[in-house]
Amino acid sequence: MTTERAIIAIPMGDPAGIGPEITAKSLTKKEIYDMCKPVVIGDSRVFAKAIDIVEADLKINVISKPEEGKYEYGTVDLIDLDNINIEELEYGVVQAQCGKAAFEYIKTSVDLAKAGEVKALATTPINKESLKAAGVPYIGHTEMLEDLTNTKDPLTMFEVRGMRIFFLTRHLSLKDAIAQMTKERVHDYLIRCDKALQRLGIENRKIAVAGLNPHSGERGLFGREEVDEIGPGIEAGKADGIDAYGPVPADSVFFQALNGKYDAVLSLYHDQGHIAAKMTDFHRTISITNGLPFLRTSVDHGTAFDIAGKNIAASTSMEECIKLAAQYAPRFTAETME
Missing domain, CATH: 3.40.718.10 (Isopropylmalate Dehydrogenase)
Structure with missing residues (x-):
């Protein structure tokens, strides 16, 4: 047919x-x-x-x-x-x-x-x-x-060579973006990301959340954002049935997604996800507005x-x-x- x-x-x-x-x-x-x-x-x-x-x-x-x-x-x-x-x-x-x-x-x-x-x-x-x-x-x-x-x-998603990247924040200074990384926002975005993937026909949706600080903060040694806001937001998403993981250190999460471990990554700020996508394949990085x-x-x-x-x-x-x-x-x- x-x-x-x-x-x-x-x-x-x-x-x-x-x-x-x-x-x-x-x-x-x-x-x-x-x-x-x-x-x-x-x-x-x-x-x-x-x-x-x-x-x-x-x-x-x-x-x-x-x-x-x-x-x-x-x-x-x-x-x-x-x-x-x-x-x-x-x-x-x-x-x-x-x-x-x-x-x-x-x-x-x-x-x-x-x-x-x-x-x-x-x-x-x-x-x-x-x-x-x-x-x-x-x-x-x-x-x-x-x-x-x-x-x-609107929810922005990049797709390149099968890797999908969502963005928690877009056009903000890094300082202002960090202020937006709250438990409530991470929770809300995980729900929205899951719905967007479902809309695109993705089943068994595994979503990783990138870490902000080196090694995702090492349990507070390098910053408290993962402990106080990002991690609790992920746990709230899990409680709502989202198959969420992380925060996963940003120096490895995109490589893992590219190789099929995750169906998507929630990037915390603009350049974090943009660099990963464009280094993978600059010319084939496509933006989808969900x-x-x-x-x-x-x-x-x-x-x-x-x-x-x-x-x-x-x-x-x-x-x-x-x-x-x-x-x-x-x-x-x-x-x-x-």
């Missing part, structure tokens, strides 16, 4: 960055079309220029809604917002028109997902400075998605203004991003959303 290919929205990203290029390169791969129905949300002239830059044999089919797409290999179905002055577009330069356009691509994609017209979003890089120049009141995708979907505190009313995957790199428009950027991460969206999208049904 053949599974119906899910429609995946791809907002084009900042037009001055590598988003259009890596999207065009990705859509030259037949396996993408074998797995899903990709629809680009962007500007047709910007995307046509990207196709020329990467020397791709692609045709653009401008549509007004996803159901009109052909979804045939060699043809890119694109919803054209026509919101860039192409004569003023400069690659690698912060521009207000690009920040505004990037936000509009995302908002349109979210609206389509909320309406059930696309099954998932596979997002490309946006630039914080461009957003600021445009007066867009968000610093990144997660904050946009949180507001546009009325979702409280807790939204739809599936969202994303590349985990920036707009790369220094190489934009030069046909240098690798599309590996974008290809993996679309494939992962296609892989998990069928699991995101009305029942799993509850």
Whole structure:
């Protein structure tokens, strides 16, 4: 029995960055079309220029809604917002028109997902400075998605080579992040992580919590956080039926997860998990935002203004991003959303 290919929205990203290029390169791969129905949300002239830059044999089919797409290999179905002055577009330069356009691509994609017209979003890089120049009141995708979907505190998960990493805290100073490492927060996140894994179809879910201090504090010798907050949070999770372990020293827990000992790791702060994922495979580290009313995957790199428009950027991460969206999208049904 053949599974119906899910429609995946791809907002084009900042037009001055590598988003259009890596999207065009990705859509030259037949396996993408074998797995899903990709629809680009962007500007047709910007995307046509990207196709020329990467020397791709692609045709653009401008549509007004996803159901009109052909979804045939060699043809890119694109919803054209026509919101860039192409004569003023400069690659690698912060521009207000690009920040505004990037936000509009995302908002349109979210609206389509909320309406059930696309099954998932596979997002490309946006630039914080461009957003600021445009007066867009968000610093990144997660904050946009949180507001546009009325979702409280979305859960970020990385996946790379089968290793999954959740994040207890995100964009905070290390000092402020440590203040967030409370028993209650660890407990709550373990419950949410378990539910997210279940939603992705993971059975017998073993979740390890990374330690904060060297050797997880050596029972208070190198810090009390594990003893006073993190450990008790894990025990509370266990009491609720979560198969939780730790705190496991951070210098070994990611290696163990990569080799199958755990199904996921709860990283305590931004760089702890990011370094582990990107050292494993920088180009194949994909971000999944859990807790939204739809599936969202994303590349985990920036707009790369220094190489934009030069046909240098690798599309590996974008290809993996679309494939992962296609892989998990069928699991995101009305029942799993509850």
